[in-house]
Amino acid sequence: MAFFFSKKPASVAQDLSISGAGDGTSGLDTFEVELLGHLDTLYAVSCRMTRSTTEAEDLVQDTVVKAMRARDQFEPGTNLKAWLLRILTNTFINRYRRGGLERDILEGPDVESLTDGWIGATTMRGMRDPETAALAPLVEAEVQRALDDLPPEFRVAVVLSDIEELSYKEIAEAMGTPIGTVMSRLHRGRKLLQKTLRDHAVAMGIVSEGSSNKADQAPTDLAAYRKRKRSAAV
The missing domain is CATH 1.10.1740.10 (RNA polymerase sigma factor, region 2, helix turn helix motif)
Structure with a gap:
């Protein structure tokens, strides 16, 4: 075959x-x-x-x-x-x-974006969340780099959950781990993404370092960034 x-x-x-x-x-x-x-x-x-x-x-x-x-x-x-x-x-x-x-x-010539079609329940919540308001200038490349920097186990969990929209049970079966491990990897992966994206926002002057304002905090849902990018282009 x-x-x-x-x-x-x-x-x-x-x-x-x-x-x-x-x-x-x-x-x-x-x-x-x-x-x-x-x-x-x-x-x-x-x-x-x-x-x-x-x-x-x-x-x-x-x-x-x-x-x-x-x-x-x-x-x-x-x-x-x-x-x-x-x-x-x-x-x-x-x-x-x-x-x-x-x-x-x-760094290859045929690299393509992962964020197309990243739509789900978490995405919709992120789109409605006012904490995304300060983050429109963040470009898609920064979001992609944040995902690329995740440890492989975390990236796989995030891809299967937030892109493919598999259930915890399905991800556990696919990764050969208990559901609790899947939930832990997703939680830690999303936290790492949030920190990386906030660091980018601070470096770009979008939010102030040490700000306690909720609107200055990076959302955990990456699709929210794509929504903000599209809105800013209109």
């Missing part, structure tokens, strides 16, 4: 070629058909973690290869999406820890 992706595919499923299968599904067993159905999700998550279409394609390829090799360990009837995401996130974190990958990705 061989997988090949064209550069920046509009849909991974549509760009998938499977050797020996004319229509993309004939000749495949149930596991392979279900795996095929999750490729778009795997690719989307990979793009957001790596911010590089090339690295995302490689990450999905590795995930699929590992999944096929370990397919006997998957229990039919359970959550295949979470099982695949666990393989993907472990692969990403292991690559990150080997060093060098992240900086190469962030």
Whole structure:
């Protein structure tokens, strides 16, 4: 079962070629058909973690290869999406820890923003929160750098929760950790983001250092920054 992706595919499923299968599904067993159905999700998550279409394609390829090799360990009837995401996130974190990958990705020519479509319940609360009022000048690049600087486990948790909008249970299954650990990583990750973004705001003169004014405090929801950026451009 061989997988090949064209550069920046509009849909991974549509760009998938499977050797020996004319229509993309004939000749495949149930596991392979279900795996095929999750490729778009795997690719989307990979793009957001790596911010590089090339690295995302490689990450999905590795995930699929590992999944096929370990397919006997998957229990039919359970959550295949979470099982695949666990393989993907472990692969990403292991690559990150080997060093060098992240900086190469962030400086590559095909880097893309992670913040498009970052809409959810937390986002809507952040948009209504007056504490975002002082932060319009913060550019998207600062937000992205704050996310990039997170430890890999925290970044994965934030991406799966605040971008993919997975539940705590789904994230726990994907990361192979207890729900309590997921909640802790999200809390700590968001706190780190808040501190980094506030430091940027202080450095840019948007808020005063040591201010106790609620309007001068950086929100934890990154999508609020994108909302402010769009509003400021109108």
